[in-house]
Amino acid sequence: MRVLATEEYEERKRKLLQAVIHHYIRTAKPVGSSVLADEYKLDISSATIRNVLAELEEEGYLTHPHTSAGRIPTDRGYRAYVDSLMEVQRLAIEEEVRIQQEYQSRIREIQDLMFTTTRALSALSQFTGFAISPTLDESRIKHVELIPLDGGRILAVFVAESGCVRHQILSFKGVPSSETLRSIARMLNQRLAGHTLNEVRSSVMDSIAAWEQEQLEMMGWAQKIVRQAFDICDEDKVYLEGTSHILELPDFQDFEQIRSLAHLLDEKKVLGEALSQGMQTEASRTKKWGDVMVRIGTENRIPGLQNVSLVTSTYHIKDRPVGVLGIIGPRRMEYSKMIAIVGSVSRLVSKVLSKLGGEG
């Protein structure tokens, strides 16, 4: 029994844990003591290594799949690795350029951006990339346009200050004259511009009635229109790309694991909720790598995600956090690289989004 833990000893232990994880990430096979002695020149024998490994296992950083197998990291091991053992990787310039290139193509719509982004994430990571489209609830309205269609329908177009556009068809029994409609539009522009969708939903709507009532009829319409147009909270749409990548991995040989994961990825709604959890709690996390956050295996509450790791990042429109993006991969991943990729993409998306909103 060791009694005195010298600094040197602890240092070596860290090195060893790092070596095990590093090796396992590369090979996907349990790491034995002899391999460590051979490949990482630590100048200690495999026997000594075994002692240290046993200790690391006691402390919960490693496990055995079975008695006569090498060690593999536990979630706690990965966590230690990610938090302090891992060298933070800066993305190679060529890779940075490659990302930029993905965004060369026309991006005029949010959908294009989201699509390009998930594709990029998937391509760069070789795992599954995801992105949740921006919540517009906190976006300020810049412009409202009402276009009369036939059949008692009106097309409402909202332009947010962030540059996002949303259109929606409203339908009524009967329809105001196109003159009235223009007046309503003018009025709505005056009153709603600068307010967020949320504000409109919660408070502004009630106060419409209180606006000085130039024309009663018009007010009735305005109320109806606003009510219909704003009652839909835009469900955060989940973009996914590269789902099949996970089938290629030596992890996930177990059919049951794949099934539960595939199930979850199919249920976009649940998935969206699980993934956007990161956005709220994000502030409480370390900001070590920009806005990037890592959740490993069982650190996820959702059962289907307990066999994977998430590397996520919140992206912004003009410093306001609006959405989450990232990758879903096996626990055994090159965290430093993935963190770099996700961080880089996230910054880029924020930049593009802020630009999309106009120079203003």
Add this chain to the structure above:
Amino acid sequence: MRVLATEEYEERKRKLLQAVIHHYIRTAKPVGSSVLADEYKLDISSATIRNVLAELEEEGYLTHPHTSAGRIPTDRGYRAYVDSLMEVQRLAIEEEVRIQQEYQSRIREIQDLMFTTTRALSALSQFTGFAISPTLDESRIKHVELIPLDGGRILAVFVAESGCVRHQILSFKGVPSSETLRSIARMLNQRLAGHTLNEVRSSVMDSIAAWEQEQLEMMGWAQKIVRQAFDICDEDKVYLEGTSHILELPDFQDFEQIRSLAHLLDEKKVLGEALSQGMQTEASRTKKWGDVMVRIGTENRIPGLQNVSLVTSTYHIKDRPVGVLGIIGPRRMEYSKMIAIVGSVSRLVSKVLSKLGGEG
């Protein structure tokens, strides 16, 4: 050796093929002669059945996985079954109602409709549902709206006669005055209304220059706007739902099969092309079940689809075919039920779409 093929004999042979396929669809296990003798009261011995089965195998309708196994259908067998052996099933009323219910929720946008549709297809079939969004290229323009944004950008909104709306942000160096913009919009509405997007792209654009030139500046802008707005052919977007269902099936135990299929489903672009093939060739197919078309296993050219069957249908906007929807499932499926489901959904989608376009 039989020399004389009596009508009665051929009839029995058909019945037998039908029985084999029917049984295999239910159990997913090779069907032996004794099971057939027992469960389908044909009043002939297993030995006789064996003779007939051997004959059916020679003719290419059945195979063995191995010597001592029962028979399973070949693609040709399934084809015969689908074409003439199968009883066409009418959907139970309750099921019909269930489909209708799926569409009760607000459907105001094409995306909503597509989403609901793939979900319905997947839920009803318990396989993977897909839909390709309508091609708007042949839709006639009903209305054009130009909304000035800041930063040299213009938001263009198109409303098609079919009721589909598309918006797009255009960006220029410098921007016309909002007065000019209004004039341009008025003019475009006059000139473009009633033309299809394709027409605008191919011919109308060239002739803009020839329009009587009230204001040269305006014409320059009009041309720029139309050019930017119409050069994007809207890539047919593929909606997929229920991908994970295929993992539950006893078919697709083979990892390699799943991987190739998953890969294909990931490549939305390729998949879209593969699936929309049905639309062109559809006219050449039998109209036996409305517009529903069945492609079994190797009848598909795309390698990744050669282990599955497609049941597809073209849907319409006011009698104009605009898109394809359907299901992807194992070859071993209840074709009659699937045909009924896909047909029913397709008709419903056509109806909703035509209504979405307005009463006009």
Add this chain to the structure above:
DNA sequence: AATTAGCACTCACAACTACTGAGTGCTAAA
């Protein structure tokens, strides 16, 4: 001529056994 009983034959699949080797934990020596 068509059907059927009988039988030899085939072959996937499952269960069992034995072997191998990577890797461990422990002990005793350095």
Add this chain to the structure above:
DNA sequence: TTTAGCACTCAGTAGTTGTGAGTGCTAATT
């Protein structure tokens, strides 16, 4: 404190055998 040495464990592989479902063929039967 480190290391050499050694007994032990156990997943994975390969070889063995048995079993049974189902076939194809032949000869007897209707």
